[in-house]
Amino acid sequence: xxxxxxxxxxxxxxxxxxxxxxxxxxxxxxxxxxxxxxxxxxxxxxxxxxxxxxxxxxxxxxxxxxxxxxxxxxxxxxxxxxxxxxxxxxxxxxxxxxxxxxxxxxxxxxxxxxxxxxxxxxxxxxxxxxxxxxxxxxxxxxxxxxxxxxxxxxxxxxxxxxxxxxxxxxxxxxxxxxxxxxxxxxxxxxxxxxxxxxxxxxxxxxxxxxxxxxxxxxxxxxxxxxxxxxxxxxxxxxxxxxxxxxxxxxxxxxxxxxxxxxxxxxxxxxxxxxxxxxxxxxxxxxxxxxxxxxxxxxxxxxxxxxxxxxxxxxxxxxxxxxxxxxxxxxxxxxxxxxxxxxxxxxxxxxxxxxxxxxxxxxxxxxxxxxxxxxxxxxxxxxxxxxxxxxxxxxxxxxxxxxxxxxxxxxxxxxxxxxxxxxxxxxxxxxxxxxxxxxxxxxxxxxxxxxxxxxxxxxxxxxxxxxxxxxxxxxxxxxxxxxxxxxxxxxxxxxxxxxxxxxxxxxxxxxxxxxxxxxxxxxxxxxxxxxxxxxxxxxxxxxxxxxxxxxxxxxxxxxxxxxxxxxxxxxxxxxxxxxxxxxxxxxxxxxxxxxxxxxxxxxxxxxxxxxxxxxxxxxxxxxxxxxxxxxxxxxxxxxxxxxxxxxxxxxx
Numbered sequence: 285x286x287x288x289x290x291x292x293x294x295x296x297x298x299x300x301x302x303x304x305x306x307x308x309x310x311x312x313x314x315x316x317x318x319x320x321x322x323x324x325x326x327x328x329x330x331x332x333x334x335x336x337x338x339x340x341x342x343x344x345x346x347x348x349x350x351x352x353x354x355x356x357x358x359x360x361x362x363x364x365x366x367x368x369x370x371x372x373x374x375x376x377x378x379x380x381x382x383x384x385x386x387x388x389x390x391x392x393x394x395x396x397x398x399x400x401x402x403x404x405x406x407x408x409x410x411x412x413x414x415x416x417x418x419x420x421x422x423x424x425x426x427x428x429x430x431x432x433x434x435x436x437x438x439x440x441x442x443x444x445x446x447x448x449x450x451x452x453x454x455x456x457x458x459x460x461x462x463x464x465x466x467x468x469x470x471x472x473x474x475x476x477x478x479x480x481x482x483x484x485x486x487x488x489x490x491x492x493x494x495x496x497x498x499x500x501x502x503x504x505x506x507x508x509x510x511x512x513x514x515x516x517x518x519x520x521x522x523x524x525x526x527x528x529x530x531x532x533x534x535x536x537x538x539x540x541x542x543x544x545x546x547x548x549x550x551x552x553x554x555x556x557x558x559x560x561x562x563x564x565x566x567x568x569x570x571x572x573x574x575x576x577x578x579x580x581x582x583x584x585x586x587x588x589x590x591x592x593x594x595x596x597x598x599x600x601x602x603x604x605x606x607x608x609x610x611x612x613x614x615x616x617x618x619x620x621x622x623x624x625x626x627x628x629x630x631x632x633x634x635x636x637x638x639x640x641x642x643x644x645x646x647x648x649x650x651x652x653x654x655x656x657x658x659x660x661x662x663x664x665x666x667x668x669x670x671x672x673x674x675x676x677x678x679x680x681x682x683x684x685x686x687x688x689x690x691x692x693x694x695x696x697x698x699x700x701x702x703x704x705x706x707x708x709x710x711x712x713x714x715x716x717x718x719x720x721x722x723x724x725x726x727x728x729x730x731x732x733x734x735x736x737x738x739x740x741x742x743x744x745x746x747x748x749x750x751x752x753x754x755x756x757x758x759x760x761x762x763x764x765x766x767x768x769x770x771x772x773x774x775x776x777x778x779x780x781x782x783x784x785x786x787x788x789x790x791x792x793x794x795x796x797x798x799x800x801x802x803x804x805x806x807x808x809x810x811x812x813x814x815x816x817x818x819x820x821x822x823x824x825x826x827x828x829x830x831x832x833x834x835x836x837x838x839x840x841x842x843x844x845x846x847x848x849x850x851x852x853x854x855x856x857x858x859x860x861x862x863x864x865x866x867x868x869x870x871x872x873x874x875x876x877x878x879x880x881x882x883x884x885x886x887x888x889x890x891x892x893x894x895x896x897x898x899x900x901x902x903x904x905x906x907x908x909x910x911x912x913x914x915x916x917x918x919x920x921x922x923x924x925x926x927x928x929x930x931x932x933x934x935x
Contacts, residue, residue, distance in 0.1 A: 294341030295916030317488030371564025405836035414714035498559020581703025598718030598835030609718025655691030721834035728820035741815030750805010760824035
């Protein structure tokens, strides 16, 4: 009877445990991160009796958590990549919407400004038209400011989110470390029986960390896990958790970066972090936001440099006073930031060479001292040059003012970063606009203004390049034609007056452009026809050319003048390229995110096939274990009846 009682009681206990496990599964069907559990049965050791070994019933070997670690790891990896792409795509889409807006975009403002310049050239004496030109210039500047402020707000948002996520990672890492300790203790107390619910909680935390940053998880023999980030920095080892801290960029104190804090000190790992929302934020800032601000600033600086250079080559009239054109837009400085680790003092003097504007790029640069020489690195592609004069990419860099420099000292040069922010209109009144050509050219005339030349020579389209203010104070230049001006049989012009340093210009009767060097600059004029002996032509400062619109026409031509990408791209084409690049980048990010979402769902489905709770299966198990439990109870009743019968027989 004892054998029957023992076997039946073991069955009651085993199937009671199986029913409890089934109940636990059903109760947690909607619990995030819960893994289905299963009661594993084992046959109890038999006893030797009459006739041989007699079974003693069933025991519970373990309550096993149904988990495939490979599938679990796949979920973490795909979760991390989806979170990265989602963060990148969402923020990149905001830049795309900002730049591509037809009404609020930059193209419409640029078009309106150059239309106003063109309209003003139709009647340069019209103050109203020039007033509209100033207004549209201010509108264009405001549009640049609008874009830059929104991009700056995005950078502030990214900085804030980086700080918040770093705190969340630290909190989650601490929780994993504590669970490691609890799991290790539980395994010791139960002689290796797994604490399933603690393991589920830890896996859920690991997935939450992976959602924030890419991780590598290594399972240890003692039941703990080690979590690594970056290129192998140990975030969690056993029951010890390291910490991420937010630090400032060594050049830009407003830029948040991440450092790894451990027993060995603090190490900046911003460039090493990948995956998760944090990786997406860092990728967006580096690949999209920084590039967009630099490119927008490049458009602003290129427009400013081009427009100012041409405006300075014109003259304006305020009442009866002629004045050389100044800067139309406010000049902008190149941003140079010193490293906080520098031992020396001062900053290099960095500017943009207007004559090499086509070489300018949207990249940032690092200028580094190796102890004897300076090295310049273009950060967009890592290309490095020894510092030369002139510096590459249209930059002018002077390090002569630096003192006490040590090996490793460096500076961050951002030529165009602040272009959109710092752009401004320098003029305040329509009369300050230099609309006229500073040079007039024509034939020598008589006392009453009558023509005196007898040949067919024509001088036209004078252009000046130099110091307009100095030219306005110079006298007129006279060109006198002679068949022997350059010596016997050498035809050309004798050049006199006006501070001209050119004394002879050859001319063979074929249309050409004459170039005259003066103390204040260079004058170019077109010449054609055949002048007669002693025919004269005069070139003089424009002191009364109120109706002249040559400089306004030249300013309007800037819109279609290739200036960037090696001189192959106009400002509008470059900006359209920026909009197209951001749009393509955003579309690619959206496509990748949607594809990654499919992969994530597949990974989750594959995990759930093993770990998920199936109500139909649990219901079948419940009926099976219930019937087995009832059968065991019935066997106890039968054994009791037999035992009572035996007692009655011998009483």
